Amino acid sequence: MKSVIFGSGVLAIAAGLGVYAWQANTAPTPCGNTSVAGAAIGGPFELVSETGETVTDTDVITKPTLVYFGYTFCPDVCPIDSMRNAIAADILADEGVDIGTIFISVDPERDTVDVVRDYTDNFHPEMIGLTGSPEQIREASQAYKTYYRAVEGDPDYYLVDHSTQTYLMFPETGFATFFRRDTPSEQVAEITACFVDQLA
């Protein structure tokens, strides 16, 4: 049962509350962490790339990729999570495993192409930052069953509640697993490498 709420305010966007349902429905994966039983996570999306071009999921997920939804106005949680993912990619690169990292903004009002590109370059030169129209972002968020909601308040300095899982996606097979934000970079790297061995 998935409920979708659209607030009356311009900024109030709820992208789906199904996340609560599937978190309780997890089982161990062959690579040791938890996965989602029967959940269809991911799928087609259309967003705007760091060069302003419209891109689809198949354009940007060309190798095993860690996908995270956040917003650049977030000074604390999003940078910690993004840096964790960037470090995991570096650890894997040292081991000869090539993965990608993607940051998808859930704040289309403020996160322009330039802002998202600079933000992601700050964490990793190859991290891809994606933004888009409110509709494009809502659809991408719904595909990944993430939650976000802009808190009403100051038009310039409002905050956005959002889910913080990072998804490990593969180009052919799609969703492999997800990582909670308390999973350290070393463990993200280790589990990702395990899935790469199995699936790539």
Place this chain on the structure above:
Amino acid sequence: MTFPKLAPLAVIAAMAATSAMAEITVTDAYAFETAPTAMAGGGFLTITNTGDSDDVLTAVQADFPSVQLHTTEFDGDIARMMHLEAIPVAAGETVTLAPGGMHVMFMGLQGNPLTAGDEISATLVFEQAGEMPVTFDVVARDTADSHGEDRGHNHDQNSHDHGNSHDH
């Protein structure tokens, strides 16, 4: 990270000369560098109330369009960021604003990003202790993690030496 112990004590000594109620000590004030087009940055610090009466941090003032106290609460895997009107610092207690929890939000950076090596001069406003100057050191985010960064093909060390003492 560690902050040289003597510098803040010197600040406190200076404060004590002007305020009989200066029972607050502030240490480890830092902020992470931001991207060039960043709109906001987070600041962190440790506040200790060495006095015998409770105090409350009610504001942080700095030269940005807006500065607020924020916290992050987690509802499962959903992060909810909230504006705090005040942060209590009870007598004898230490309150730490650290990544993943409470932080100072420096907002409206547009065009003036936080750069590693810079300092942010700010004023903490306490109900009892009054105004207290504090300097946030802007540090590279890489140093917040123990993992040796290799993005610059340098496996040896982090890019700054902010008082870390594990090497001789």
